Amino acid sequence: MKVLACDGIHEDGLALFRDAGWEVVVSDPIKDTAVLAQALVGVDAVLVRSATKVPAEALAEASQLRVIGRAGAGVDTIDVEAATERGIAVMNAPDGNTLAAAEHAISLLFALARHIPRADAGMKAGEWPKAGLTGFELEGKKLGVIGLGRIGGTVARKAQGIGMEVAAHDPFLPASAAGKGSVPLKTLDELLAWADVVTLHIPRTKETTNLLSETSMRGMKKGAYLINAARGGLVDEAALLQLIEEGHIAGAALDTFVTEPLPADSALRANAKLILTPHLGASTSEAQQAVSTILARQIIDFVATGAVAGCVNLPPLTAEAARESGPWMPLMSSLGRLAARLVPAPTRLEITYAGRTDALDTRPLTRLLVAALLGTASGRVTPVNALQEAAARGLTVAETLGGDGDGFDRLLKLRVVGEKRTREIEATLHRGPRVVRLDGVEIEFDPQAHVLLLRNEDRPGMIGAVGSQLGAAGVNIVNFALGAAGDGQARAAITVDRPVNEQQLALLRATPGILSLAQV
Numbered sequence: 188m189k190v191l192a193c194d195g196i197h198e199d200g201l202a203l204f205r206d207a208g209w210e211v212v213v214s215d216p217i218k219d220t221a222v223l224a225q226a227l228v229g230v231d232a233v234l235v236r237s238a239t240k241v242p243a244e245a246l247a248e249a250s251q252l253r254v255i256g257r258a259g260a261g262v263d264t265i266d267v268e269a270a271t272e273r274g275i276a277v278m279n280a281p282d283g284n285t286l287a288a289a290e291h292a293i294s295l296l297f298a299l300a301r302h303i304p305r306a307d308a309g310m311k312a313g314e315w316p317k318a319g320l321t322g323f324e325l326e327g328k329k330l331g332v333i334g335l336g337r338i339g340g341t342v343a344r345k346a347q348g349i350g351m352e353v354a355a356h357d358p359f360l361p362a363s364a365a366g367k368g369s370v371p372l373k374t375l376d377e378l379l380a381w382a383d384v385v386t387l388h389i390p391r392t393k394e395t396t397n398l399l400s401e402t403s404m405r406g407m408k409k410g411a412y413l414i415n416a417a418r419g420g421l422v423d424e425a426a427l428l429q430l431i432e433e434g435h436i437a438g439a440a441l442d443t444f445v446t447e448p449l450p451a452d453s454a455l456r457a458n459a460k461l462i463l464t465p466h467l468g469a470s471t472s473e474a475q476q477a478v479s480t481i482l483a484r485q486i487i488d489f490v491a492t493g494a495v496a497g498c499v500n501l502p503p504l505t506a507e508a509a510r511e512s513g514p515w516m517p518l519m520s521s522l523g524r525l526a527a528r529l530v531p532a533p534t535r536l537e538i539t540y541a542g543r544t545d546a547l548d549t550r551p552l553t554r555l556l557v558a559a560l561l562g563t564a565s566g567r568v569t570p571v572n573a574l575q576e577a578a579a580r581g582l583t584v585a586e587t588l589g590g591d592g593d594g595f596d597r598l599l600k601l602r603v604v605g606e607k608r609t610r611e612i613e614a615t616l617h618r619g620p621r622v623v624r625l626d627g628v629e630i631e632f633d634p635q636a637h638v639l640l641l642r643n644e645d646r647p648g649m650i651g652a653v654g655s656q657l658g659a660a661g662v663n664i665v666n667f668a669l670g671a672a673g674d675g676q677a678r679a680a681i682t683v684d685r686p687v688n689e690q691q692l693a694l695l696r697a698t699p700g701i702l703s704l705a706q707v
């Protein structure tokens with residue numbers, strides 16, 4: 188396994204990769220998409236912060252890439268949709284830098300209130316700039332938090348600690364979280380009109396871009412302040428400058444910008460009422476150590492066990508649930524390939540998880556099965572894009588939980604419907620991964636092995652005829668399972684020690700009494 192670490196990822200996370208046997212390649216930020224596309228060839232995982240952007244074009248040649256890891260919170264620099272389409276998991280580690288980002292916002296709050304940067308710059312320039320730098324006290328002032336998630340919630344708590352009155356706007360807060368920690372919620376307009384200082388803590392998405400437009404900022408209280416340590420593009424920078432010049436907004440502190448690094452000639456740099464920091468929110472040694480190690484563990488576990496944590500395009504699967512579902516995973520993949528062999532171009536897949544279903548998270552199992560079923564045909568299908576691909580290719584997937592396990596602790600029943608035929612497969616993990624019934628006929632074989640599936644006339648001499656054909660071809664039979672279908676026909680699953688070549692298959696098919704033969 189090989190991981191490419193761009194953007195100065197903390198060494199502790201890289202050490203975890205090395206300890207797990209991964210090859211680690213360290214790189215400076217890669218700004219050129221074509222160069223990044225080349226760098227991703229032959230790589231299993233890539234780690235980025237905000238400097239290396241990952242657009243769709245960077246993924247064009249990345250056929251081995253399984254994970255894009257964001258050592259931090261915001262994934263707006265990664266084309267998550269394109270990654271999902273290509274079956275690549277996108278992971279982040281938002282819990283690791285919450286405190287750092289919140290403390291930076293609080294630092295900017297104090298810096299704005301007491302003109303710290305201008306005071307410092309004047310002192311360094313040999314002045315005594317006391318006059319003109321009278322500030323204001325924060326205790327008793329109103330702080331409006333937009334986005335009461337991890338960082339916004341932490342900022343709210345800390346601001347309450349210094350005696351500020353705090354309210355928030357967050358339309359997506361789960362009802363269970365709303366009102367917790369006594370932060371009243373307001374509409375955006377109410378909050379903007381109410382707050383002395385507004386601070387943003389939301390992700391940048393299509394919906395939040397330019398949330399603070401000229402119109403909404405005009406709705407802010409005259410003389411209020413604005414802090415954006417969340418993302419460039421949430422605030423209309425030109426409108427902000429204008430409103431500061433007009434005196435409507437008293438000042439602002441920005442850590443994030445539409446274009447990063449901020450161009451040297453940006454008009455923002457020339458305004459004395461603006462405090463600017465170079466995207467420093469997550470830049471503490473503690474946060475960098477945390478995001479790097481959290482992310483490394485998530486990726487290593489995902490690749491090794493299928494456990495899913497911190498993934499923005501796959502449902503979570505705890506290590507415990509992965510242990511429970513884990514033994515089923517190889518079986519799902521081989522059943523998917525078997526189903527694809529039996530029913531080319533399926534239109535409907537019905538999956539029944541029968542028997543004991545407690546503690547079994549079926550989501551990753553279904554995704555694996557569908558990925559294997561579709562992956563044999565074309566393209567790269569993984570659990571990340573399996574359901575999307577199924578919908579795109581006209582395959583309906585239906586899942587049922589519970590029902591009679593037919594004496595097995597857990598029994599998986601598949602019904603695969605194609606245009607010409609429908610096949611049924613039942614499988615368990617009892618005595619190892621096993622198909623136990625095929626089209627209602629009891630017949631047992633390991634779908635992970637090389638198997639010849641036969642339909643033949645149910646008459647004496649068939650086993651001998653097939654056995655001698657295989658013997659003559661030098662193919663060793665590992666297991667010969669037979670089942671009577673009850674219609675004068677029999678089914679056989681012959682497990683062989685190696686694949687049988689086309690010529691040998693043709694000879695077998697020509698054997699009198701053999702009605703059909705498929706190698707899986």
Ligand SMILES: NC(=O)C1=CN([C@@H]2O[C@H](COP(=O)(O)OP(=O)(O)OC[C@H]3O[C@@H](n4cnc5c(N)ncnc54)[C@H](O)[C@@H]3O)[C@@H](O)[C@H]2O)C=CC1
Pocket residue numbers: 259260261262281284285288333334335336337338339356357358359360388389390391394395398416417418442443466467468469470
């Ligand atoms: N400056 C820096 O270095 C850093 C910046 N960030 C930024 O902060 C953002 C927030 O991070 P977390 O708090 O960890 O995320 P989070 O997901 O815990 O919280 C985001 C909150 O915003 C809310 N939200 C979404 N759209 C909204 C809208 N239109 N109006 C109001 N609320 C809305 C969500 O409901 C959620 O509660 C990240 O997405 C990232 O862009 C994060 C870390 C460091």
Ligand SMILES: O=C(O)C(=O)COP(=O)(O)O
Pocket residue numbers: 236237238258259260261262284466467468469470
């Ligand atoms: O985690 C985030 O969302 C951040 O914005 C931090 O960015 P960085 O990793 O410092 O480039």
